[in-house]
Amino acid sequence: METVYRCVGVAVLGTVLALVTRKQSGEFGVLLTISVVLVISALVLGLIKPVLAFLESLQATAELGDGVLGPVIKTLAIGFLTETGRSIAEEAGEKTIGSMLSLAGSIGALYVLLPLLQGVLELLERLL
Amino acid sequence: MKKVILVFLLLSFFAQKAWGGDISQQLGAAALEEALPEAAGDYLPDMTLEEPEDLAGGLGKIVTGVLAEGNILTSGVGLCVQIASIVLMSAAMGAFGDSRTGSGVKLGAVLAVGLCCLGQVSGYFARVWEAVDSISAFSGFLFTSLAAATAATGAVGTSGAMYGITAALCGGLSRLLQNLFFPGISCYLALMLASAAINDDSLSMVGDLLKQGLTLLLKFGIIGFTAYLSLTGVIRGSVDAASVRAAKLAISTAVPVVGSLMADASETLLVSAGLLRSSVGIFGMLGVLAAAMGPFLEIGAGYLCLKLTAAAAAAAGEKELSGLISHMATGFGLLTALVGVVALLMMIGCVCFMQVGMG
Numbered sequence: 001m002e003t004v005y006r007c008v009g010v011a012v013l014g015t016v017l018a019l020v021t022r023k024q025s026g027e028f029g030v031l032l033t034i035s036v037v038l039v040i041s042a043l044v045l046g047l048i049k050p051v052l053a054f055l056e057s058l059q060a061t062a063e064l065g066d067g068v069l070g071p072v073i074k075t076l077a078i079g080f081l082t083e084t085g086r087s088i089a090e091e092a093g094e095k096t097i098g099s100m101l102s103l104a105g106s107i108g109a110l111y112v113l114l115p116l117l118q119g120v121l122e123l124l125e126r127l128l
Numbered sequence: 129m130k131k132v133i134l135v136f137l138l139l140s141f142f143a144q145k146a147w148g149g150d151i152s153q154q155l156g157a158a159a160l161e162e163a164l165p166e167a168a169g170d171y172l173p174d175m176t177l178e179e180p181e182d183l184a185g186g187l188g189k190i191v192t193g194v195l196a197e198g199n200i201l202t203s204g205v206g207l208c209v210q211i212a213s214i215v216l217m218s219a220a221m222g223a224f225g226d227s228r229t230g231s232g233v234k235l236g237a238v239l240a241v242g243l244c245c246l247g248q249v250s251g252y253f254a255r256v257w258e259a260v261d262s263i264s265a266f267s268g269f270l271f272t273s274l275a276a277a278t279a280a281t282g283a284v285g286t287s288g289a290m291y292g293i294t295a296a297l298c299g300g301l302s303r304l305l306q307n308l309f310f311p312g313i314s315c316y317l318a319l320m321l322a323s324a325a326i327n328d329d330s331l332s333m334v335g336d337l338l339k340q341g342l343t344l345l346l347k348f349g350i351i352g353f354t355a356y357l358s359l360t361g362v363i364r365g366s367v368d369a370a371s372v373r374a375a376k377l378a379i380s381t382a383v384p385v386v387g388s389l390m391a392d393a394s395e396t397l398l399v400s401a402g403l404l405r406s407s408v409g410i411f412g413m414l415g416v417l418a419a420a421m422g423p424f425l426e427i428g429a430g431y432l433c434l435k436l437t438a439a440a441a442a443a444a445g446e447k448e449l450s451g452l453i454s455h456m457a458t459g460f461g462l463l464t465a466l467v468g469v470v471a472l473l474m475m476i477g478c479v480c481f482m483q484v485g486m487g
Binding site: 059126 | 206209210212213214216217218220221230232233235236237239240242243244246247249250253310311314315317318321
Protein backbone atom coordinates (compact mmCIF):
# COMPACT_ATOMS: atom_id res chain seq x y z
CA MET A 1 0.00 0.00 0.00
CA GLU A 2 2.89 2.31 0.85
CA THR A 3 4.29 1.87 -2.63
CA VAL A 4 0.99 2.98 -4.14
CA TYR A 5 0.99 6.10 -1.93
CA ARG A 6 4.52 6.85 -3.13
CA CYS A 7 3.52 6.36 -6.75
CA VAL A 8 0.56 8.72 -6.36
CA GLY A 9 2.80 11.29 -4.62
CA VAL A 10 5.44 11.13 -7.36
CA ALA A 11 2.73 11.34 -10.04
CA VAL A 12 1.04 14.40 -8.49
CA LEU A 13 4.36 16.16 -7.90
CA GLY A 14 5.53 15.31 -11.42
CA THR A 15 2.29 16.58 -12.95
CA VAL A 16 2.48 19.91 -11.10
CA LEU A 17 6.17 20.36 -12.03
CA ALA A 18 5.45 19.42 -15.65
CA LEU A 19 2.63 21.95 -15.83
CA VAL A 20 4.87 24.69 -14.44
CA THR A 21 7.96 23.89 -16.52
CA ARG A 22 6.13 23.17 -19.78
CA LYS A 23 5.26 26.85 -20.15
CA GLN A 24 8.96 27.76 -19.75
CA SER A 25 10.46 24.88 -21.74
CA GLY A 26 8.45 22.14 -23.49
CA GLU A 27 11.52 19.86 -23.87
CA PHE A 28 12.18 19.93 -20.14
CA GLY A 29 8.54 18.99 -19.51
CA VAL A 30 8.94 15.86 -21.63
CA LEU A 31 12.13 14.91 -19.82
CA LEU A 32 10.36 15.40 -16.52
CA THR A 33 7.49 13.17 -17.67
CA ILE A 34 9.92 10.42 -18.68
CA SER A 35 11.69 10.72 -15.32
CA VAL A 36 8.40 10.41 -13.42
CA VAL A 37 7.42 7.36 -15.47
CA LEU A 38 10.78 5.72 -14.75
CA VAL A 39 10.51 6.46 -11.01
CA ILE A 40 6.98 5.04 -10.84
CA SER A 41 8.08 1.96 -12.82
CA ALA A 42 10.98 1.41 -10.42
CA LEU A 43 8.64 1.70 -7.44
CA VAL A 44 6.13 -0.75 -8.94
CA LEU A 45 8.86 -3.24 -9.80
CA GLY A 46 9.02 -4.16 -6.12
CA LEU A 47 5.33 -5.09 -6.21
CA ILE A 48 5.64 -7.17 -9.36
CA LYS A 49 8.12 -9.60 -7.79
CA PRO A 50 5.62 -11.19 -5.32
CA VAL A 51 2.97 -11.30 -8.07
CA LEU A 52 5.39 -13.17 -10.33
CA ALA A 53 6.30 -15.50 -7.46
CA PHE A 54 2.59 -16.23 -6.96
CA LEU A 55 2.14 -16.92 -10.67
CA GLU A 56 5.12 -19.26 -10.57
CA SER A 57 3.67 -21.18 -7.62
CA LEU A 58 0.30 -21.38 -9.43
CA GLN A 59 2.14 -22.69 -12.48
CA ALA A 60 3.89 -25.31 -10.36
CA THR A 61 0.63 -26.35 -8.66
CA ALA A 62 -1.15 -26.76 -11.99
CA GLU A 63 1.92 -28.50 -13.45
CA LEU A 64 1.86 -26.12 -16.38
CA GLY A 65 5.05 -26.00 -18.41
CA ASP A 66 6.95 -22.77 -19.07
CA GLY A 67 5.86 -23.06 -22.66
CA VAL A 68 2.21 -22.51 -21.74
CA LEU A 69 2.24 -19.57 -19.35
CA GLY A 70 5.57 -17.93 -20.24
CA PRO A 71 4.28 -16.47 -23.52
CA VAL A 72 1.15 -15.08 -21.82
CA ILE A 73 3.22 -13.26 -19.18
CA LYS A 74 5.66 -11.99 -21.83
CA THR A 75 2.71 -10.67 -23.87
CA LEU A 76 1.55 -8.71 -20.85
CA ALA A 77 5.06 -7.29 -20.31
CA ILE A 78 5.33 -6.28 -23.97
CA GLY A 79 1.90 -4.65 -23.73
CA PHE A 80 2.87 -2.60 -20.68
CA LEU A 81 6.20 -1.46 -22.15
CA THR A 82 4.86 -0.48 -25.55
CA GLU A 83 1.86 1.29 -24.04
CA THR A 84 4.14 3.33 -21.78
CA GLY A 85 6.44 4.17 -24.68
CA ARG A 86 3.49 5.11 -26.88
CA SER A 87 2.05 7.43 -24.20
CA ILE A 88 5.41 9.19 -23.77
CA ALA A 89 5.83 9.61 -27.53
CA GLU A 90 2.33 11.00 -27.91
CA GLU A 91 2.92 13.30 -24.94
CA ALA A 92 5.91 14.70 -26.82
CA GLY A 93 3.69 15.23 -29.87
CA GLU A 94 5.18 12.30 -31.83
CA LYS A 95 2.02 10.38 -32.70
CA THR A 96 3.65 8.53 -35.60
CA ILE A 97 6.36 7.15 -33.33
CA GLY A 98 3.65 6.18 -30.83
CA SER A 99 1.68 4.34 -33.50
CA MET A 100 4.79 2.55 -34.73
CA LEU A 101 5.57 1.52 -31.17
CA SER A 102 2.05 0.10 -30.83
CA LEU A 103 2.52 -1.84 -34.06
CA ALA A 104 5.89 -3.09 -32.84
CA GLY A 105 4.20 -4.19 -29.61
CA SER A 106 1.51 -6.11 -31.50
CA ILE A 107 4.10 -7.84 -33.69
CA GLY A 108 6.22 -8.55 -30.62
CA ALA A 109 3.23 -10.08 -28.82
CA LEU A 110 2.48 -12.26 -31.84
CA TYR A 111 6.12 -13.32 -32.00
CA VAL A 112 6.10 -14.26 -28.33
CA LEU A 113 2.86 -16.23 -28.78
CA LEU A 114 4.23 -18.14 -31.79
CA PRO A 115 5.47 -21.17 -29.77
CA LEU A 116 1.96 -21.54 -28.28
CA LEU A 117 0.37 -21.28 -31.72
CA GLN A 118 2.89 -23.78 -33.06
CA GLY A 119 2.13 -26.18 -30.21
CA VAL A 120 -1.62 -25.99 -30.92
CA LEU A 121 -1.07 -26.55 -34.63
CA GLU A 122 1.23 -29.51 -34.00
CA LEU A 123 -1.36 -31.10 -31.70
CA LEU A 124 -4.14 -30.53 -34.24
CA GLU A 125 -1.97 -31.99 -36.97
CA ARG A 126 -1.41 -35.07 -34.83
CA LEU A 127 -5.13 -35.39 -34.05
CA LEU A 128 -6.23 -34.97 -37.65
CA MET B 129 -14.92 -64.54 -44.54
CA LYS B 130 -17.24 -64.13 -41.58
CA LYS B 131 -19.94 -66.15 -43.33
CA VAL B 132 -17.41 -68.94 -43.90
CA ILE B 133 -16.55 -68.85 -40.19
CA LEU B 134 -20.24 -68.97 -39.32
CA VAL B 135 -20.85 -71.95 -41.61
CA PHE B 136 -17.76 -73.67 -40.19
CA LEU B 137 -18.94 -73.10 -36.64
CA LEU B 138 -22.42 -74.35 -37.48
CA LEU B 139 -21.00 -77.48 -39.11
CA SER B 140 -18.65 -78.15 -36.21
CA PHE B 141 -21.52 -77.55 -33.80
CA PHE B 142 -23.78 -80.10 -35.43
CA ALA B 143 -20.94 -82.57 -35.90
CA GLN B 144 -19.89 -82.39 -32.26
CA LYS B 145 -23.53 -82.42 -31.15
CA ALA B 146 -23.83 -85.71 -32.90
CA TRP B 147 -20.74 -86.95 -31.04
CA GLY B 148 -22.01 -85.60 -27.73
CA GLY B 149 -19.27 -82.98 -27.27
CA ASP B 150 -19.29 -80.29 -24.61
CA ILE B 151 -21.32 -77.20 -25.58
CA SER B 152 -18.76 -74.66 -24.47
CA GLN B 153 -16.06 -76.29 -26.58
CA GLN B 154 -18.42 -76.40 -29.54
CA LEU B 155 -18.94 -72.68 -29.48
CA GLY B 156 -15.27 -71.82 -29.53
CA ALA B 157 -15.20 -71.03 -25.82
CA ALA B 158 -11.44 -70.86 -25.62
CA ALA B 159 -11.22 -68.34 -28.45
CA LEU B 160 -13.96 -66.24 -26.90
CA GLU B 161 -12.29 -66.29 -23.50
CA GLU B 162 -8.99 -65.35 -25.09
CA ALA B 163 -10.59 -62.44 -26.91
CA LEU B 164 -12.05 -61.08 -23.67
CA PRO B 165 -10.88 -57.46 -23.28
CA GLU B 166 -7.93 -57.01 -20.93
CA ALA B 167 -9.97 -54.73 -18.69
CA ALA B 168 -12.53 -57.50 -18.11
CA GLY B 169 -9.73 -59.80 -16.94
CA ASP B 170 -8.60 -57.12 -14.49
CA TYR B 171 -12.02 -56.35 -13.03
CA LEU B 172 -13.52 -59.85 -13.19
CA PRO B 173 -10.54 -62.20 -12.80
CA ASP B 174 -12.59 -65.25 -11.84
CA MET B 175 -15.13 -65.01 -14.64
CA THR B 176 -15.20 -67.89 -17.10
CA LEU B 177 -17.56 -68.77 -19.89
CA GLU B 178 -18.95 -71.71 -17.93
CA GLU B 179 -19.41 -69.66 -14.78
CA PRO B 180 -19.93 -65.99 -15.63
CA GLU B 181 -20.83 -63.50 -12.93
CA ASP B 182 -24.47 -62.49 -12.62
CA LEU B 183 -25.12 -59.29 -14.58
CA ALA B 184 -25.81 -56.94 -11.65
CA GLY B 185 -22.96 -58.33 -9.53
CA GLY B 186 -20.55 -58.19 -12.44
CA LEU B 187 -21.51 -54.61 -13.24
CA GLY B 188 -20.96 -53.68 -9.59
CA LYS B 189 -17.50 -55.28 -9.64
CA ILE B 190 -16.59 -53.46 -12.84
CA VAL B 191 -17.64 -50.06 -11.48
CA THR B 192 -15.88 -50.74 -8.17
CA GLY B 193 -12.76 -51.87 -10.03
CA VAL B 194 -12.70 -48.80 -12.24
CA LEU B 195 -13.21 -46.49 -9.25
CA ALA B 196 -10.58 -48.34 -7.21
CA GLU B 197 -7.96 -47.62 -9.86
CA GLY B 198 -8.31 -44.02 -8.70
CA ASN B 199 -7.36 -42.35 -11.97
CA ILE B 200 -10.88 -41.57 -13.13
CA LEU B 201 -10.76 -38.05 -11.77
CA THR B 202 -7.00 -37.50 -12.04
CA SER B 203 -6.85 -36.39 -15.66
CA GLY B 204 -10.06 -34.33 -15.48
CA VAL B 205 -9.15 -32.56 -12.25
CA GLY B 206 -5.57 -31.97 -13.46
CA LEU B 207 -6.87 -30.32 -16.61
CA CYS B 208 -9.41 -28.38 -14.56
CA VAL B 209 -6.64 -26.96 -12.30
CA GLN B 210 -4.48 -26.04 -15.30
CA ILE B 211 -7.28 -24.21 -17.06
CA ALA B 212 -8.47 -22.53 -13.87
CA SER B 213 -4.89 -21.24 -13.35
CA ILE B 214 -4.80 -19.83 -16.88
CA VAL B 215 -8.21 -18.19 -16.40
CA LEU B 216 -7.12 -16.73 -13.07
CA MET B 217 -3.94 -15.31 -14.58
CA SER B 218 -5.79 -13.96 -17.59
CA ALA B 219 -8.34 -12.26 -15.35
CA ALA B 220 -5.61 -10.80 -13.11
CA MET B 221 -3.48 -9.58 -16.02
CA GLY B 222 -6.46 -8.27 -17.96
CA ALA B 223 -7.30 -6.03 -15.03
CA PHE B 224 -3.97 -4.20 -15.41
CA GLY B 225 -3.65 -3.63 -19.11
CA ASP B 226 -5.70 -1.52 -21.50
CA SER B 227 -7.75 -3.01 -24.33
CA ARG B 228 -4.77 -3.60 -26.65
CA THR B 229 -2.68 -5.31 -23.96
CA GLY B 230 -5.78 -7.19 -22.81
CA SER B 231 -6.49 -8.60 -26.27
CA GLY B 232 -2.92 -9.88 -26.55
CA VAL B 233 -3.16 -11.55 -23.16
CA LYS B 234 -6.58 -12.94 -24.09
CA LEU B 235 -5.18 -14.49 -27.27
CA GLY B 236 -2.38 -16.03 -25.23
CA ALA B 237 -4.86 -17.40 -22.69
CA VAL B 238 -7.07 -18.85 -25.46
CA LEU B 239 -4.08 -20.59 -27.03
CA ALA B 240 -2.91 -21.87 -23.63
CA VAL B 241 -6.36 -23.30 -22.85
CA GLY B 242 -6.50 -24.84 -26.34
CA LEU B 243 -3.07 -26.41 -25.91
CA CYS B 244 -4.06 -28.00 -22.57
CA CYS B 245 -7.41 -29.30 -23.87
CA LEU B 246 -6.06 -30.66 -27.15
CA GLY B 247 -3.28 -32.46 -25.30
CA GLN B 248 -5.91 -34.12 -23.12
CA VAL B 249 -8.11 -34.96 -26.13
CA SER B 250 -5.15 -36.65 -27.77
CA GLY B 251 -4.85 -38.95 -24.73
CA TYR B 252 -8.60 -39.57 -24.71
CA PHE B 253 -8.58 -40.51 -28.40
CA ALA B 254 -6.03 -43.20 -27.60
CA ARG B 255 -8.21 -44.50 -24.72
CA VAL B 256 -11.36 -44.58 -26.88
CA TRP B 257 -9.52 -46.20 -29.76
CA GLU B 258 -8.13 -48.89 -27.47
CA ALA B 259 -11.56 -49.57 -25.92
CA VAL B 260 -13.48 -49.67 -29.20
CA ASP B 261 -10.80 -51.81 -30.82
CA SER B 262 -10.95 -54.38 -28.01
CA ILE B 263 -14.79 -54.29 -27.95
CA SER B 264 -14.87 -54.71 -31.72
CA ALA B 265 -12.44 -57.65 -31.68
CA PHE B 266 -14.25 -59.32 -28.78
CA SER B 267 -17.68 -58.76 -30.31
CA GLY B 268 -16.54 -60.43 -33.52
CA PHE B 269 -15.96 -63.68 -31.60
CA LEU B 270 -18.98 -63.12 -29.37
CA PHE B 271 -21.50 -62.60 -32.17
CA THR B 272 -20.11 -65.57 -34.08
CA SER B 273 -20.62 -67.77 -31.00
CA LEU B 274 -24.07 -66.33 -30.36
CA ALA B 275 -25.07 -66.71 -34.01
CA ALA B 276 -24.00 -70.35 -33.97
CA ALA B 277 -25.90 -70.97 -30.73
CA THR B 278 -28.99 -69.16 -32.06
CA ALA B 279 -28.91 -71.04 -35.35
CA ALA B 280 -28.72 -74.28 -33.38
CA THR B 281 -32.12 -73.49 -31.84
CA GLY B 282 -33.65 -73.47 -35.31
CA ALA B 283 -33.79 -69.72 -36.00
CA VAL B 284 -31.26 -69.94 -38.85
CA GLY B 285 -32.76 -67.12 -40.96
CA THR B 286 -33.02 -64.57 -38.15
CA SER B 287 -29.63 -65.59 -36.85
CA GLY B 288 -28.06 -65.00 -40.28
CA ALA B 289 -29.74 -61.61 -40.65
CA MET B 290 -28.60 -60.51 -37.21
CA TYR B 291 -25.12 -61.83 -37.71
CA GLY B 292 -24.91 -59.84 -40.93
CA ILE B 293 -25.73 -56.52 -39.30
CA THR B 294 -23.68 -57.11 -36.14
CA ALA B 295 -20.65 -58.25 -38.13
CA ALA B 296 -20.93 -55.19 -40.36
CA LEU B 297 -21.16 -53.05 -37.24
CA CYS B 298 -18.05 -54.60 -35.67
CA GLY B 299 -16.07 -54.27 -38.88
CA GLY B 300 -17.17 -50.72 -39.55
CA LEU B 301 -16.67 -49.26 -36.09
CA SER B 302 -12.90 -48.86 -36.21
CA ARG B 303 -13.04 -47.38 -39.70
CA LEU B 304 -15.82 -44.98 -38.68
CA LEU B 305 -13.81 -43.85 -35.67
CA GLN B 306 -10.60 -43.31 -37.59
CA ASN B 307 -12.09 -41.73 -40.68
CA LEU B 308 -15.09 -39.85 -39.36
CA PHE B 309 -15.52 -39.31 -35.65
CA PHE B 310 -11.94 -38.54 -34.53
CA PRO B 311 -11.28 -36.09 -37.40
CA GLY B 312 -14.78 -34.63 -36.93
CA ILE B 313 -14.28 -33.98 -33.23
CA SER B 314 -10.78 -32.58 -33.89
CA CYS B 315 -12.19 -30.25 -36.56
CA TYR B 316 -14.92 -29.11 -34.18
CA LEU B 317 -12.37 -28.31 -31.45
CA ALA B 318 -10.07 -26.55 -33.94
CA LEU B 319 -12.93 -24.41 -35.25
CA MET B 320 -14.01 -23.42 -31.76
CA LEU B 321 -10.44 -22.59 -30.80
CA ALA B 322 -9.94 -20.48 -33.92
CA SER B 323 -13.27 -18.76 -33.32
CA ALA B 324 -12.25 -17.82 -29.77
CA ALA B 325 -8.76 -16.73 -30.89
CA ILE B 326 -9.98 -14.31 -33.55
CA ASN B 327 -13.25 -13.55 -31.76
CA ASP B 328 -15.38 -14.46 -34.79
CA ASP B 329 -18.77 -16.11 -34.38
CA SER B 330 -19.07 -17.38 -37.95
CA LEU B 331 -16.42 -20.02 -37.31
CA SER B 332 -18.20 -21.19 -34.18
CA MET B 333 -21.42 -21.51 -36.23
CA VAL B 334 -19.62 -23.84 -38.64
CA GLY B 335 -18.34 -25.76 -35.62
CA ASP B 336 -21.86 -26.05 -34.22
CA LEU B 337 -23.05 -27.38 -37.57
CA LEU B 338 -20.30 -30.00 -37.49
CA LYS B 339 -21.24 -30.98 -33.95
CA GLN B 340 -24.87 -31.39 -34.95
CA GLY B 341 -23.79 -33.55 -37.87
CA LEU B 342 -21.74 -35.82 -35.59
CA THR B 343 -24.57 -36.01 -33.06
CA LEU B 344 -27.05 -36.88 -35.81
CA LEU B 345 -24.75 -39.64 -37.04
CA LEU B 346 -24.58 -41.13 -33.55
CA LYS B 347 -28.36 -40.89 -33.24
CA PHE B 348 -28.92 -42.46 -36.66
CA GLY B 349 -26.52 -45.24 -35.65
CA ILE B 350 -28.70 -46.11 -32.66
CA ILE B 351 -32.02 -45.59 -34.46
CA GLY B 352 -30.92 -47.52 -37.55
CA PHE B 353 -29.59 -50.47 -35.57
CA THR B 354 -32.62 -50.79 -33.29
CA ALA B 355 -35.02 -50.21 -36.22
CA TYR B 356 -33.35 -53.01 -38.19
CA LEU B 357 -33.59 -55.38 -35.24
CA SER B 358 -37.23 -54.38 -34.70
CA LEU B 359 -37.98 -55.09 -38.35
CA THR B 360 -36.40 -58.52 -38.07
CA GLY B 361 -38.76 -59.03 -35.13
CA VAL B 362 -36.19 -59.86 -32.49
CA ILE B 363 -36.97 -56.93 -30.15
CA ARG B 364 -39.89 -57.73 -27.98
CA GLY B 365 -40.85 -58.30 -24.35
CA SER B 366 -42.13 -56.23 -21.47
CA VAL B 367 -40.78 -55.03 -18.18
CA ASP B 368 -41.88 -53.02 -15.19
CA ALA B 369 -42.57 -49.47 -16.45
CA ALA B 370 -41.25 -47.77 -13.29
CA SER B 371 -37.86 -49.46 -13.47
CA VAL B 372 -37.56 -48.62 -17.17
CA ARG B 373 -38.38 -44.98 -16.42
CA ALA B 374 -35.80 -44.83 -13.63
CA ALA B 375 -33.08 -46.39 -15.76
CA LYS B 376 -33.90 -44.16 -18.74
CA LEU B 377 -33.73 -41.06 -16.54
CA ALA B 378 -30.36 -42.17 -15.18
CA ILE B 379 -28.94 -42.75 -18.67
CA SER B 380 -30.31 -39.54 -20.18
CA THR B 381 -28.81 -37.56 -17.29
CA ALA B 382 -25.46 -39.32 -17.22
CA VAL B 383 -24.58 -39.40 -20.91
CA PRO B 384 -23.95 -36.04 -22.54
CA VAL B 385 -24.98 -35.07 -26.09
CA VAL B 386 -26.99 -38.18 -27.02
CA GLY B 387 -28.19 -39.15 -23.55
CA SER B 388 -31.92 -38.87 -24.28
CA LEU B 389 -31.66 -40.96 -27.42
CA MET B 390 -29.50 -43.56 -25.70
CA ALA B 391 -32.10 -43.70 -22.93
CA ASP B 392 -34.79 -44.49 -25.52
CA ALA B 393 -32.66 -47.16 -27.13
CA SER B 394 -31.73 -48.63 -23.77
CA GLU B 395 -35.37 -49.63 -23.28
CA THR B 396 -34.67 -52.47 -25.68
CA LEU B 397 -31.82 -53.53 -23.46
CA LEU B 398 -33.77 -53.18 -20.24
CA VAL B 399 -36.75 -55.05 -21.61
CA SER B 400 -34.53 -58.00 -22.42
CA ALA B 401 -32.06 -57.81 -19.55
CA GLY B 402 -34.44 -59.56 -17.20
CA LEU B 403 -34.66 -62.48 -19.57
CA LEU B 404 -30.95 -63.11 -19.78
CA ARG B 405 -30.08 -66.65 -18.97
CA SER B 406 -27.44 -67.52 -21.54
CA SER B 407 -23.96 -67.71 -20.05
CA VAL B 408 -22.34 -66.67 -23.35
CA GLY B 409 -24.58 -63.61 -23.48
CA ILE B 410 -23.86 -62.51 -19.92
CA PHE B 411 -20.15 -63.20 -20.43
CA GLY B 412 -20.25 -61.05 -23.55
CA MET B 413 -22.20 -58.20 -22.03
CA LEU B 414 -19.88 -58.02 -19.04
CA GLY B 415 -16.87 -58.12 -21.36
CA VAL B 416 -18.20 -55.18 -23.37
CA LEU B 417 -19.12 -53.28 -20.20
CA ALA B 418 -15.68 -53.84 -18.67
CA ALA B 419 -13.92 -52.53 -21.77
CA ALA B 420 -16.13 -49.46 -22.09
CA MET B 421 -16.60 -48.47 -18.45
CA GLY B 422 -13.08 -47.09 -17.77
CA PRO B 423 -12.90 -44.66 -20.72
CA PHE B 424 -16.59 -43.79 -20.34
CA LEU B 425 -16.21 -42.74 -16.70
CA GLU B 426 -12.82 -41.08 -17.21
CA ILE B 427 -13.86 -38.94 -20.19
CA GLY B 428 -17.25 -38.28 -18.58
CA ALA B 429 -15.46 -36.99 -15.47
CA GLY B 430 -13.29 -34.79 -17.71
CA TYR B 431 -16.46 -33.44 -19.33
CA LEU B 432 -18.00 -32.58 -15.96
CA CYS B 433 -14.77 -30.97 -14.72
CA LEU B 434 -14.57 -28.78 -17.82
CA LYS B 435 -18.21 -27.75 -17.48
CA LEU B 436 -17.50 -26.72 -13.88
CA THR B 437 -14.42 -24.79 -14.96
CA ALA B 438 -16.45 -23.02 -17.66
CA ALA B 439 -18.97 -21.94 -15.04
CA ALA B 440 -16.16 -20.72 -12.75
CA ALA B 441 -14.54 -18.80 -15.64
CA ALA B 442 -17.86 -17.11 -16.40
CA ALA B 443 -18.16 -16.15 -12.75
CA ALA B 444 -14.64 -14.65 -12.92
CA GLY B 445 -15.80 -12.42 -15.78
CA GLU B 446 -13.89 -14.28 -18.48
CA LYS B 447 -16.85 -14.86 -20.80
CA GLU B 448 -14.81 -15.62 -23.94
CA LEU B 449 -12.64 -18.17 -22.16
CA SER B 450 -15.74 -19.63 -20.52
CA GLY B 451 -17.34 -20.13 -23.95
CA LEU B 452 -14.20 -21.81 -25.27
CA ILE B 453 -13.94 -24.13 -22.26
CA SER B 454 -17.61 -25.01 -22.65
CA HIS B 455 -17.04 -25.93 -26.33
CA MET B 456 -14.05 -28.05 -25.36
CA ALA B 457 -16.31 -29.80 -22.82
CA THR B 458 -18.78 -30.50 -25.64
CA GLY B 459 -15.96 -32.20 -27.55
CA PHE B 460 -15.31 -34.38 -24.48
CA GLY B 461 -19.07 -35.04 -24.30
CA LEU B 462 -19.07 -36.26 -27.90
CA LEU B 463 -16.25 -38.68 -27.07
CA THR B 464 -18.12 -39.93 -23.98
CA ALA B 465 -21.25 -40.41 -26.06
CA LEU B 466 -19.24 -42.29 -28.67
CA VAL B 467 -18.00 -44.84 -26.12
CA GLY B 468 -21.52 -45.16 -24.66
CA VAL B 469 -23.15 -45.67 -28.04
CA VAL B 470 -20.62 -48.33 -29.11
CA ALA B 471 -21.13 -50.27 -25.86
CA LEU B 472 -24.92 -49.90 -26.08
CA LEU B 473 -25.09 -51.13 -29.68
CA MET B 474 -22.97 -54.18 -28.83
CA MET B 475 -25.10 -55.00 -25.80
CA ILE B 476 -28.36 -54.59 -27.73
CA GLY B 477 -26.98 -56.95 -30.39
CA CYS B 478 -26.03 -59.42 -27.67
CA VAL B 479 -29.45 -59.28 -26.03
CA CYS B 480 -31.27 -59.71 -29.35
CA PHE B 481 -29.30 -62.84 -30.18
CA MET B 482 -30.28 -64.28 -26.81
CA GLN B 483 -33.95 -63.40 -27.31
CA VAL B 484 -33.98 -65.19 -30.63
CA GLY B 485 -32.17 -68.10 -29.04
CA MET B 486 -34.88 -68.41 -26.41
CA GLY B 487 -37.54 -68.36 -29.12
